[in-house]
Amino acid sequence: MPLEDTSTVEILDTTLRDGEQAPGVSLSPAQKVDIARALERAGVDVIEAGSACTGAGEREAISRVTDLELDATVTSFCRGLEGDIELALECDVDGVHLVVPASDRHVEGKVGTTREDVLEMTAELVEYATAHGLWVEVIGEDGSRADLDFLEDVMATALDAGADRTCFADTVGHAGPEQTAEAVARLAALGPVSAHTHDDLGLGVANALAAVQSGASLVHCTVNGLGERAGNVALEEVAIALEHVYGVETVALEELYDLAQLVARSTGVELPPNKAVIGQNAFTHESGIHTDGTLKDDKMYEPYPPETVGRERRLALGKHTGRAGVRAALEEHDVGATDEQVAAIATRVTELGDKGKRVTDADLLAIAEDVTGNDRDRTVELLDLTAVSGGEVPTASVRLTVGGDERVASGTGSGPVDAAVSAVRSAIGSAADADLEAYHVDAVTGGTDAVVTVEVTMTRNDRSVTVARSESDITNASVHAMVDALDRLLEDDTQALTPADD
Ligand code: MN
Numbered sequence: 001m002p003l004e005d006t007s008t009v010e011i012l013d014t015t016l017r018d019g020e021q022a023p024g025v026s027l028s029p030a031q032k033v034d035i036a037r038a039l040e041r042a043g044v045d046v047i048e049a050g051s052a053c054t055g056a057g058e059r060e061a062i063s064r065v066t067d068l069e070l071d072a073t074v075t076s077f078c079r080g081l082e083g084d085i086e087l088a089l090e091c092d093v094d095g096v097h098l099v100v101p102a103s104d105r106h107v108e109g110k111v112g113t114t115r116e117d118v119l120e121m122t123a124e125l126v127e128y129a130t131a132h133g134l135w136v137e138v139i140g141e142d143g144s145r146a147d148l149d150f151l152e153d154v155m156a157t158a159l160d161a162g163a164d165r166t167c168f169a170d171t172v173g174h175a176g177p178e179q180t181a182e183a184v185a186r187l188a189a190l191g192p193v194s195a196h197t198h199d200d201l202g203l204g205v206a207n208a209l210a211a212v213q214s215g216a217s218l219v220h221c222t223v224n225g226l227g228e229r230a231g232n233v234a235l236e237e238v239a240i241a242l243e244h245v246y247g248v249e250t251v252a253l254e255e256l257y258d259l260a261q262l263v264a265r266s267t268g269v270e271l272p273p274n275k276a277v278i279g280q281n282a283f284t285h286e287s288g289i290h291t292d293g294t295l296k297d298d299k300m301y302e303p304y305p306p307e308t309v310g311r312e313r314r315l316a317l318g319k320h321t322g323r324a325g326v327r328a329a330l331e332e333h334d335v336g337a338t339d340e341q342v343a344a345i346a347t348r349v350t351e352l353g354d355k356g357k358r359v360t361d362a363d364l365l366a367i368a369e370d371v372t373g374n375d376r377d378r379t380v381e382l383l384d385l386t387a388v389s390g391g392e393v394p395t396a397s398v399r400l401t402v403g404g405d406e407r408v409a410s411g412t413g414s415g416p417v418d419a420a421v422s423a424v425r426s427a428i429g430s431a432a433d434a435d436l437e438a439y440h441v442d443a444v445t446g447g448t449d450a451v452v453t454v455e456v457t458m459t460r461n462d463r464s465v466t467v468a469r470s471e472s473d474i475t476n477a478s479v480h481a482m483v484d485a486l487d488r489l490l491e492d493d494t495q496a497l498t499p500a501d502d
Contacts, residue, residue, distance in 0.1 A: 095135030102140030126161035173200025177210035188215030204233030288322020319353030434460035
């Protein structure tokens with residue numbers, strides 16, 4: 001379906017208002033400021049920063065966003081009350097979304113008024129807001145379950161009174177694309193119209209696209225599709241769909257992944273692994289056939305390159321790994337193997353993956369060593385570890401061998417892990433100047449006796465290794481992972497092993 005006259009589709013992000021209304025989500029003023037900055041970097045046109053009527057804390061947050069003096073238009077949600085508009089004005093917003101009841105369920109059941117009064121109130125509120133210099137969008141609440149003739153009357157009244165635009169709101173995610181298209185087309189005939197879609201039927205994106213096709217020029221979205229119930233339509237999905245399928249540019253796509261991670265961290269709502277654009281798996285290939293194809297041609301199993309949305313392609317090892325994936329991973333580690341050996345390694349990787357285990361680099365290298373038969377001596381080996389916490393200063397001591405020499409050292413730190421890592425570094429000397437690039441802890445089981453998996457990525461002289469260790473003691477797991485990583489990084493560098501200080 002060709003999209004016509006879509007040259008001016010703009011994006012409104014309501015993560016800070018509708019997104020924050022998601023169950024269990026609450027953003028501090030500082031978090032709202034960070035997210036607003038990231039939205040600005042992404043080139044979002046309108047940022048709905050909150051509902052000024054919610055309370056003093058919310059008004060402080062909105063004011064801090066308006067203080068940023070962003071290029072984006074910053075707005076507040078307002079109920080159909082003059083007092084709400086006054087509170088929004090106190091926050092110095094550029095504009096407001098005036099929400100008036102549209103369906104009879106809302107007109108009569110929620111607000112307890114009549115259609116005639118809604119029309120009158122709409123005109124008065126719009127005049128009040130525009131008289132105070134505000135940009136005004138009128139949202140007909142529950143618009144998708146409203147009598148379309150009445151919705152049209154409300155919006156004609158709003159535009160006559162000076163509103164800048166109207167909005168077709170599928171408040172409860174009830175409509176399908178055809179209904180959305182019809183309603184938006186009728187409102188678009190009156191003046192500029194926006195679309196506010198929810199994902200209760202999983203139709204958020206389809207409805208947003210239908211709205212654009214029918215003339216909507218502003219699409220309301222939230223980062224990661226956060227929002228009430230099943231959420232709003234996701235900003236990243238609308239943006240990539242508009243650009244990839246229809247060639248309509250909206251936001252800076254390469255900012256989307258950072259934005260997604262910022263919002264996930266701030267809200268505590270994790271990114272689902274299988275989600276379009278932002279999910280962990282969106283550009284990860286594990287299956288043997290897919291990995292093989294991807295190694296021959298990047299585009300083989302991807303609709304667009306991951307860099308488009310600020311991401312990188314990953315080839316994961318696991319149950320579905322085939323020989324091509326194993327060979328590519330071994331090459332990354334400069335491990336040579338014959339075809340037969342690669343086949344044997346692939347079988348072992350698959351077996352490990354069958355147990356539901358993620359196959360890490362260290363697992364792969366251990367398997368490769370075993371299969372290729374060049375078992376080597378460890379360069380660094382941990383013999384003993386003691387860590388004490390609970391006192392004033394957490395301390396740890398380690399005994400390890402480095403290139404055959406036994407060494408003992410101790411260290412202090414902010415906690416037992418930190419102290420132990422410092423002891424290891426001290427024992428190894430200058431060779432331990434590898435950078436700890438990443439440190440992740442995952443609890444494998446739920447209780448306080450949980451087995452934890454610590455995964456570390458260390459880099460030294462442009463070489464990087466990732467090692468995971470699972471143990472019930474987090475300090476032990478951390479130190480073992482780090483020692484294993486150093487062992488890998490130092491294996492060919494005997495010079496670095498001469499004791500530094502003594
Ligand atoms: Mn909503």
